[in-house]
């Protein structure tokens with residue numbers, strides 16, 4: 481690990497000014513992703529600005545919604561009764577991520593901005609367009625079992641790692657930010673970007689942007705929601721495929737639905753096609769299967785990750801069937 485300086489931010493404006501400045505600096509929250517990447521030589525900030533003492537650690541109810549500070553620890557989020565009762569999809573997604581020890585220090589902001597787990601990205605002895613623009617993508621012909629089947633480009637097929645972000649995309653969360661231009665808010669769907677020919681840019685955020693909070697607008701049927709994660713081990717493993725879903729069924733017909741997919745695309749993937757295919761349809765397993773197939777019609781698997789297409793279809797169908805109260 482290279483030498484770096486450390487300072488604790490006294491206030492938000494000072495933290496933003498320092499990280500937006502000319503020398504390479506980064507916000508340090510729980511450090512569970514950033515410090516790992518520094519040890520591997522993938523990230524090399526000269527200055528870490530510790531933001532854990534900033535007043536960003538509150539969970540508040542708003543007009544029917546919830547506002548979660550960016551510094552809230554993942555464990556505290558899962559333990560919150562409002563989150564557990566009103567937003568089971570979010571509680572389950574966070575609980576499905578990492579381990580108890582990691583969740584005790586990992587924060588909401590850091591979770592949203594964690595970087596991909598693509599093996600080549602983490603191995604500085606290998607080329608990688610995301611880590612070093614223009615150097616190539618060995619994953620295309622190499623180890624891509626866990627990588628994207630949707631939304632990838634010839635430059636990069638990395639998947640997004642966060643479970644929490646998948647739930648927040650399904651819930652249409654708003655991300656509150658502050659940068660040198662002042663505070664602003666962006667829909668979470670506009671936070672992440674597909675790789676195209678610039679895979680090194682994971683998000684639309686300018687340098688020095690501080691996430692201050694995530695706001696979840698009211699959703700009448702959010703209590704009927706779930707997160708289902710398939711992984712290689714029963715716990716403490718990243719997803720191979722996951723679904724965040726909320727379903728509103730009235731007299732056997734799907735009145736509304738929200739759905740996002742994880743571990744199949746470079747971004748948490750909002751399943752708009754499946755949602756459109758479902759509204760107004762009978763809440764049956766056949767409808768859920770058709771919706772999954774509509775969403776996956778554009779899937780472009782490579783040699784070793786074709787299994788994700790039927791897997792994802794099954795995970796979507798099972799999750800929606802459970803929410804609709806259909807038996808196994």
Ligand SMILES: Cc1cc2nc3c(=O)[nH]c(=O)nc-3n(C[C@H](O)[C@H](O)[C@H](O)COP(=O)(O)OP(=O)(O)OC[C@H]3O[C@@H](n4cnc5c(N)ncnc54)[C@H](O)[C@@H]3O)c2cc1C
Nearest residue numbers: 509510511512513514577578587589590591593642643691
């Ligand atoms: C062994 C292991 C297993 C894991 N398994 C899972 C899993 O199954 N599912 C899952 O979702 N995650 C998993 N994780 C990832 C873990 O959840 C993330 O490392 C964690 O959420 C990052 O949060 P942090 O607060 O530690 O972020 P940090 O490491 O401190 O920061 C991460 C990035 O976000 C930036 N940042 C942090 N906060 C802010 C902010 N408020 N505004 C702007 N930028 C900010 C930092 O500068 C840095 O670039 C795992 C991690 C490990 C090590």
Ligand code: SF4
Nearest residue numbers: 598600608617636637
């Ligand atoms: S898939 Fe993306 S992150 Fe992985 S090696 Fe290729 S360019 Fe790098």
